[in-house]
Amino acid sequence: MxxxxxxxxxxxxLCFITAMLFALVRLLHGPAAQDRVLALDTFxxxxxxxxxxxxxxxxxxxxxxxxxxxxxxxxxxxxxxAKFLLRGEVIEPW
Amino acid sequence: xxSGVEFPLWAALPAAVLLVAGGLFTLVGALGxxxxxxxxxxxxxxxxxxxxxxxxxxxxxxxxxxxxxxxPVLHELLIVLFVVLGSPVTAMLLMRAAIYxxxxxxxxxxx
Numbered sequence: 001m002x003x004x005x006x007x008x009x010x011x012x013x014l015c016f017i018t019a020m021l022f023a024l025v026r027l028l029h030g031p032a033a034q035d036r037v038l039a040l041d042t043f044x045x046x047x048x049x050x051x052x053x054x055x056x057x058x059x060x061x062x063x064x065x066x067x068x069x070x071x072x073x074x075x076x077x078x079x080x081x082a083k084f085l086l087r088g089e090v091i092e093p094w
Numbered sequence: 095x096x097s098g099v100e101f102p103l104w105a106a107l108p109a110a111v112l113l114v115a116g117g118l119f120t121l122v123g124a125l126g127x128x129x130x131x132x133x134x135x136x137x138x139x140x141x142x143x144x145x146x147x148x149x150x151x152x153x154x155x156x157x158x159x160x161x162x163x164x165x166p167v168l169h170e171l172l173i174v175l176f177v178v179l180g181s182p183v184t185a186m187l188l189m190r191a192a193i194y195x196x197x198x199x200x201x202x203x204x205x
Contacts, residue, residue: 002100005158008110012151015117019124019143026127026136034192035133041184042127042140045177046120049151052173053113056155059162064155064169071173075180082187086194 013053020046037081044074105161109154116150119143133192141185148177 020043027039048070055063080090101109123143130136152170159167 002106005101005106005110005113008113012113012117015121019120022124022128023140032133032192032195034188034195035136037191038133038136038140038188039127041188042124042144045140045144045148046124048173049116049120049148052151052155056113056158059159064173068173068176071176071180075176075184078180078184079187082184082191085191086187 009053009057013050016046016050016053020050033085037078037085040081041074041078044070044077048074101158101161105157109157112150112154112157116147116154119150120147123147134189137185137189137192141181145177145181149174 023039023042023046027036027043030036030039048067051063051067051070055061055067084090120143123139123141123146126139126143127136130139152174156167156170159170
């Protein structure tokens with residue numbers, strides 16, 4: 001039974017890595033800045049999922065904490081970039 | 095592979111199905127990001143893909159670590175919480191930023 005699970009984990013890893021490549025292509029030549037920010041958002045989520053897959057493969061808890069940190073900081077980073085695109089400043093002075 | 099751990103059938107089979115489904119959702123979302131014609135169409139793909147794919151993968155991860163520990167392990171719910179709360183917020187902010195920028199450059203008609 002572990003064989004099927006093993007193949008499923010490999011398949012999911014391949015999917016996430018391909019998705020990261022797609023996001024990287026969009027990140028490198030997205031026509032507008034908002035395309036690049038969206039691609040970066042997709043990129044970090046897929047990186048987080050890849051880490052989770054590695055955690056499932058190795059049955060270790062360390063990968064979960066890395067994935068949690070990536071989810072938190074990636075969200076904050078994307079919000080900051082979107083704010084920058086919207087206003088030209090991230091933290092506005094009075 | 096899998097550190098030689100043998101998972102029970104009730105955990106391994108749903109987890110395998112969820113992992114394949116999550117991988118496919120995420121891949122389709124990223125393909126949409128790559129192939130769709132303009133930004134407002136490209137917005138949809140990754141939002142759907144990341145939320146649904148992350149949900150599937152995290153449920154599978156929860157199942158497997160619960161089967162491994164012999165008790166319910168629910169700390170993956172934290173990542174689900176962050177992604178489910180964060181994804182619509184980032185999508186909305188990016189969409190507002192894109193509309194603002196397109197209006198400022200005159201590429202979008204004022205309604």
